Amino acid sequence: MNVQSIEADDKRAAIFTATVELIAEKGFHGAPMSEIAQRAKVSVGTIYHYFKSKDDLIMKLHxxxxxxxxxxxxxxxxxxxxxxxxxxxxxxxxxxxxxxxxxxxxxxxxxxxxxxxxxxxxxxxxxxxxxxxxxxxxxxxxxxxxxxxxxxxxxxxxxxxxxxxxxxxxxxxxxxxxxxxxxxxxxxxxxxxx
Amino acid sequence: MNVQSIEADDKRAAIFTATVELIAEKGFHGAPMSEIAQRAKVSVGTIYHYFKSKDDLIMKLHxxxxxxxxxxxxxxxxxxxxxxxxxxxxxxxxxxxxxxxxxxxxxxxxxxxxxxxxxxxxxxxxxxxxxxxxxxxxxxxxxxxxxxxxxxxxxxxxxxxxxxxxxxxxxxxxxxxxxxxxxxxxxxxxxxxx
DNA sequence: TCTCATAGAATGAACGTTCAATCAATAGAA
DNA sequence: TTCTATTGATTGAACGTTCATTCTATGAGA
Known part of the structure; x- marks a missing residue:
């Protein structure tokens, strides 16, 4: 595993963490992509680089x-x-x-x-x-x-x-x-x- | 209780039924006011005549x-x-x-x-x-x-x-x-x- | 150079909510 | 009875916002 994919995993994990926290706090409604991105300290675009859609993100997180x-x-x-x-x-x-x-x-x-x-x-x-x-x-x-x-x-x-x-x-x-x-x-x- | 308020209770009940069904089927996300109105056979405005907001509707329903x-x-x-x-x-x-x-x-x-x-x-x-x-x-x-x-x-x-x-x-x-x-x-x- | 990762502005659809306008029913005055 | 005023119920178009998603541009390895 090279340096790039380790960093990539970091982002992925950060997105997971942000999503699980936000949904736990505010529910499925109340967890927009923009806020997930903000909390994970990545851009919205990055999330879509790792996941096809919000549903995909939630399924994979599950x-x-x-x-x-x-x-x-x-x-x-x-x-x-x-x-x-x-x-x-x-x-x-x-x-x-x-x-x-x-x-x-x-x-x-x-x-x-x-x-x-x-x-x-x-x-x-x-x-x-x-x-x-x-x-x-x-x-x-x-x-x-x-x-x-x-x-x-x-x-x-x-x-x-x-x-x-x-x-x-x-x-x-x-x-x-x-x-x-x-x-x-x-x-x-x-x-x-x- | 006069005729008007009996009819009014009908609407209220219809809104409750529509909301509980829709949320059961599609979750809190996936139950927009427009669809609740459609299923309850009332206009969106009518819902706001009976309830302050969507949250208010959900609380009272609960x-x-x-x-x-x-x-x-x-x-x-x-x-x-x-x-x-x-x-x-x-x-x-x-x-x-x-x-x-x-x-x-x-x-x-x-x-x-x-x-x-x-x-x-x-x-x-x-x-x-x-x-x-x-x-x-x-x-x-x-x-x-x-x-x-x-x-x-x-x-x-x-x-x-x-x-x-x-x-x-x-x-x-x-x-x-x-x-x-x-x-x-x-x-x-x-x-x-x- | 080429590829992947990243950013963030742009887009268009969908959302909750408001509002001006009707409609229906009732009560009182004539 | 008939007319009028008043009230509450109802409508759906319109509004401004927010959302998920896409697009374009930039940067950093290989």
Whole structure:
């Protein structure tokens, strides 16, 4: 990778950062290209050099954020762990990642609840979270988790993590105790209790 | 109430319906006043006769939807019921209401995850769901529910109901069995299991 | 020289909002 | 009853702004 493309990546990253922050603060409306450019310290023209359109920028940003999120979940993951320990690790990774990236959390919430979401297939969603999906499927097959579709278990867990971290951004403190109790909450939701 | 104001309420309701549908379909961006007017079969000017601005329209619409949602939850509610039965009733009301009003569900999701949400205080939120809040607080005080802040329990339940009904709009079938299992999911999440 | 990166002015469409002009209904006076 | 004044509801064209996007020019490697 040469000097030019490193610099190019800098701009790209700056545009991503500016966009995610602006959308988190002011929503999809309220994030014009001119302001994105200003915040990223590039010109409007430069954005169009890297992205076909505003929609293209938002889609690529979404993939980027989701990919890094999915990766963050797997830190310290090990198939050999006790199921609950493994889930706790997953939960902690999830909450920590969302809590320390509030703009990304807000962006995801807005994106996933907007009409944009319908442009991404469930397949891609499953592919990004492949390893987590396998973990869940395994749990269902063994009667450890509730007999629900994988997607329900997955979306339920994500919804809870999102709810908890959203509350953090408006005043809730997430210490170790809170992490433990909320993890129990999420686990109890999906575990079969047989 | 005279003939004029009945007709006036018709227009108001038509504007509300058009707005909620359009925003559910195309998001906050993608719902211009001109299109709202067209769908509501009124002129643009008429909207401004009833609402100060687009923001005002959206805020008032939000209050309207949340109020009717909170009311729907209480159908058949009775303090004398067994706690789980009472929760089941609450859950069913919640899921049925959201599932049969998909546009309102989509609107709420988008609103609550957007910067608009920050303009509504938590107080108002609690006031709207007053009776439900009391039920939860009672459950916490009696050790029946997990020792978490009321708002966490409440938002967790709402998040789960939203997740489930969102999945319905993309293919999941919610029959009685699904209603029962997902209710168990939500209850297990918040119950203390002691 | 040629290519890619960058800037920022220019463009045209779309937006929220305003406004002068009607229309419909009611009430009171004659 | 009939005429008139008043009010509120309704319209859609017009306005000024802002937006996403394009275009042209410039600069820096290769």
């Amino acid at each position: 993939v980027d954020i989701k990919t890094r999120f999915a990766e963050a979940l797997l830190v310290g993951d090990d198939e050999g762990m006790e199921p609950y320990q493994r889930f706790y690790n997953l939960w902690r990774n999830m909450v920590k990642h969302l809590a320390s990236n509030p703009a990304e959390r807000a962006f995801i919430s807005q994106f996933d609840n907007s009409p944009y979401e319908k442009t991404c297939g469930t397949d891609q969603h499953f592919a990004t979270f492949a390893r987590t999906v396998v973990f869940i499927q395994y749990g269902i097959d063994n009667g450890m988790l509730k007999p629900l579709p994988v997607i329900v278990i997955m979306e339920a867990t994500l919804a809870l993590a999102n709810a908890v971290t959203r509350l953090e951004s408006i005043g809730l403190t997430i210490d170790d105790e809170m992490l433990k109790t909320t993890c129990r909450m999420a686990w109890d939701a999906i575990a079969s209790h047989e | 209050v309207d939807i949340k109020t009717r949602f909170a009311e729907a939850l209480l159908v058949g509610d009775d303090e004398g019921m067994e706690p789980y039965q009472r929760f089941y009733n609450l859950w069913r009301n919640m899921v049925k209401h959201l599932a049969s009003n998909p546009a309102e569900r989509a609107f709420i999701s988008q609103f609550d995850n957007s910067p608009y949400e920050k303009t509504c205080g938590t107080d108002q939120h609690f006031a709207t769901f007053a009776r439900t809040v009391v039920f939860i607080q009672y459950g916490i005080d009696n050790g029946m529910l997990k020792p978490l802040p009321v708002i966490v329990i409440m938002e967790a339940t709402l998040a789960l109901a939203n997740a489930v009904t969102r999945l319905e709009s993309i293919g999941l079938t919610i029959d009685d069995e699904m209603l029962k299992t997902t209710c168990r999911m939500a209850w297990d999440a918040i119950a203390s299991h002691e």
